[in-house]
Amino acid sequence: MRGGYMGKILRVNLTHGTAHSEPTDPEMARDFIGGRGFVQKILYDEVPVGANPLGPDNKVVVAPGPLSGVFMPSSGKVQFGAKSPATGIMGDANMGGHFSVEIKYAGYDAIILEGMGNRPSVVVIDDDKVEIVDGSxxxxxxxxxxxxxxxxxxxxDFQIAIIGPAxxxxxxxxxxxxxxxxQAGRCGIGAVMGSKKVKAIAVxxxxxxxxxDPEKVLEYGKKMFYGCFEKPGFREWTPLGTPGVTPWVNEVGAFPTKNFSTTYFDDHEEIGGEALKERIWLTDxxxxxxxxxxxxxxxTTVGKKSAYVEGPEYETVALLGGNCMLSTIEEVAYANYVCDELGLDTISGGNVIGFALECAERGIITEEQIGRSVKWGDIDSFVYLAEKIARREGIGDILADGVKVASEKFGQGSERFAIHIKGLEWSGYEARWAPAMMLAYMTCDIGAHHNRAWAITYDVAKGRESTEGKAAKVIELQRIRPSFDLLGCCRLQWVEIGFEFDYYPVMFEAVTGRKITEKELYDATDRVWNLTRTRAFLELPDFSRASDYPPARFYEEPIPTGPAKGKLIKKEQLDEMLDDYYELRGWDENGTPTRETLEELGLETCIHDLERAKIL
Amino acid sequence: MFRLKVAADKCTGCRSCETACSLAHEGACLPDLGRIWIDFADHDTKFSPKICRQCRRPRCAAACPVGALEALPEGGARFIVEKCVECGSCVSACPFHYLRLSHDGVPLICDLCYGRPDGPACARICQEGAIIAVESPEPAEQGKRTEAKGDANQ
Incomplete structure (x- = not known):
């Protein structure tokens, strides 16, 4: 390992209050590159199957990538992973900021938190000096x-990763x-940190x-920056950021609205990027x-309450705005602030609260159970529910487990509109009239998350009725996008302003000294993809093809209003796409990776484990 | 001849400038080694890039007890690493609280990326317009800087 890697992994044991570093395994670096690859590989190897996600056997793995901290556009993504308490399978989440690079500068390719403390603590990492200090x-x-x-x-100058009361x-x-x-929002990684009593990691x-090759890195890094500057999208996209896409998502009938009951929000102009920029924006x-x-x-100011908040970014606009029907950017931003302080993922938070509001509207849960009357689009109802959830009080104790568990407890048909796959709540693109996007959610390895394959633009460009070719496109995206997660940099320049992917393998070589082709990078993403899939079969006895389907609302209820009125993808179409997808992935009809596929990727451990569990 | 100007309200705190500077001068990707740095002291949104003002009568040079910093006629100072005794007097003398030391204890002196064809690395990389390189109006005597940086600028 010549460059890019710091050569050490930090292991912090909360049970014993100890920390030590170990050399980074060069074979792991070769096959899994870094970032999410390291996270999932370490979890697979070290967390025993069947471990309680909130018990001492689960681990939190935090990993930047080989390109994190390097002079090039957006080289500051970090991945957090653990066995997810929400899904029971391996989960991960990522965030930007400066945490990733500081881990690198402190000398580590990953940090592993293991065991379980019995007092609140902060893990303080100052280069080689690591202390677990009192966090009471x-x-x-x-x-x-x-x-x-x-x-x-x-x-x-310390960079902090921290959890809130949730x-x-x-x-x-x-x-x-x-x-x-x-935020690294998805999969409840904050809860796993909480179970270990770790309030924060400071680095x-x-x-x-x-x-x-430092000279090549400087030369090529500049070239990459200049390449970004020259893209027309650089000036067009940046001023509004991710919420700039809000009008488009509404026009194409894909905006989560009123707990995903419909796909167009009448007040979307009041909560989108333009409103943000004009009314509440202070600085980028x-x-x-x-x-x-x-x-x-x-x-943002709502009534007598006022707050500084970063965001809201698009997902927050969609899930707190449309999905809970908060109809002004001020309210969305305030709700965003409340979630941030409490430490709630805004995507899952907007789902859970939208679900609760629908349950209340249908009389599935009563005013007495909730403790007050709640209604759509009411900021006070939102804040009330968010606080109940974060503190696990009253009805919040049930909602805090996510929509899957809550709907099982509430019953009465609420499973139909508990919007999740595999226990992870749906993110900001309603996919009833976007087959590729639907398939992307169905097959995403952590649950209903958009970031592995944002395929909706492909649906809009290539036809939204047909399922033809959608599986191949989804897999293509599931290889490119997760490549950024392995490298430790952000994908938004590629997604949003059309910055070419070809730059990244070249930069990888300049930094690490290892020549890599796009194909080799995609193979590494396939390795992670099959590792997480294998692990899901090992963890959950009933994991199967059925685990890949969306809730019934999405294939039985046509979209009732808006530009996509009357549209629906039928269950048979979902089946067709899944069949195509499994075949192209080299999985059997139940979605289990085949021996040949695993062999090709060098995942002999997975073959062995599946055989032992009598799945293969 | 360049001068650097800062528009702090445009800074997004991304530290591209620091990283570009550290790589250009030290061959290292480590923002702490930048000759430019962003002050995050106000926590949330107030990012304030700190640059060398290229003083006409640089206090850093005047304070140096061993002549490791030499005032230049066009403003600013030239650093002679061999003479430096790592005492930090220059840092205390800087009236703008700009100057800082590397991890090795030597001052990180801005040379305005003298001789680089595309100008100061920090300004070229900041498309937000928080750092702007402007042509200095008066012709400058650049003899000493050229001599000092002769090798590095080939």
Missing amino acids: KYWGKGSSVAEKMIKDDLGE GENMVNIACVSHDYGR RGSQSVPLA KGCFCCPTPCGKYSR
Whole structure:
């Protein structure tokens, strides 16, 4: 390993209060590259099958990638992973900011939190010096309040990953926060940190990332920046950031509205990028080395309440705005602030609260159970429910487990509109009239998440009725997009402004000294993809093809209003796409990876484990 | 001849400038080694890039007890690493609280990327317009800087 890797992995044991570092395994670096590859490989190898997600056997793995911290556009993504309390399978989430690069500068390719502490703690990493310090005074505090306290205590140059009260209370939809408004939101990683009593990880480093060819990195890094500047999208996309897409998603009838009952929100202009920029925006905030800052720092005022908040980004606009029907950007931003402080993932949070509002409207849960009357589009109802969930109080204790568990407990047909796959709540693209996007959600390895394959533009471009060719496109995207997660950089320049992917393998070589082809990079993503899939079969006895279907609302109820009125993808179409997908992936008709596929990828361990579990 | 200007309200705190600078000058990807740095002291949104003002009468040079910093006629100072005794007097003397030391204890002196064809790396990389390189109006005597940086600028 010549460059890109720091050569060490930090292992922190909360049970014993110890920490030590180990050499990074060069074979793991070769086959899994880094970032999410390291996260999933370490989880697969080290967390025993059947481990309680909130018990001492689960681990939290945090990993930047080989390109994190390098001079090139947006090289600051970090991956968090653990066995998810929400889904029971391996989960991960990523965030930007400056946490990723600081881990590299401190000298590590990954941090593993294992065991379980019995007192609130903060893991303080200052290069080689690692301490587990008492975190009692920060416990119970909101994410950004506690982050500021820790920075005041340790120093401004520490980068902090922190949980809010939701994580402390082991809420299944709890996120990890950083830099006053960046979140690794999905899969309840915050709850796993909370179970270990780790309020925060604070990191500071003073070591440069080793570079195989520093001159080439400088020259090529500049070329990459200049390449971004020249894209027309650079000037067009950046000012509004991700919420800029809101009108388009409504026009194409894909905006989650009223708990995914329909796909067009009448007030979308009041909550989109333009409204944000005109009414609440203060300044742009960029992640490490980002030329297209999507962080829109804002100040919002609702009634007598006022707050500074980063965002809301598109997913938050969709799930708190459309899905809970908050109809002004001020309210959406305020709700965003409340979720951030409590440490709730806004995607899952918007789902759970939308689900609760629908249950209340249908009389499935009563005013007495909830503790007050709640209604759509009411900020006070939203804040009330969010706080109940984060503190696991009353009805919030049930909702805190996510829509899957809550709908099983509420019954009465609520499963139909509990919008999730595999226990992970749906993110911001309603896919009833977007077959490729639907398939992307169905097959995403952590549950209903958009980031592995944002295929809706393909549906809109190539025809939204047909299922033809959709599986191949979804797989193509599931190879390109996760490549960024392995490399430790952000995909938004590629997605949003059309920056070419060809740059990345070249930069990878300049940094690491290892020549890599796009094909080899995609093979590494396939390796991770089959590893997580295998693990799902091992973890859950009833995991099968059936686990890949969306809730019944999505193939039985045509879209009732808006531009996509009357549209629906039928169950047979879902089946066709899944058949295509499994075949192209080299999986059997139940979605199990075949021996040949696993052999080709060098995943002999997976073959062995599946055989032992009598699945293969 | 360039001067650097800062428009702090446009800074997004991304640290591209710091990283570009550290790579250009030290061959390292480590923002802490940048001759430019962003002050995050106000926490949330107030990012303030700190640059060398290229003083006419640089206090850093005047404060150096061993002559490791030499005032240049066009403003600013030239650093002679061999003479430096790592005392930090220059840092205390900087009236703008700009100057800082590397991990090795030597001052990180901005040379405005003298001799680089595309100008100061920090400004070229900042498309937000928070750091702008402007042509200095008066012709500058560049003899000493050229001599000092002769090798590095080939």
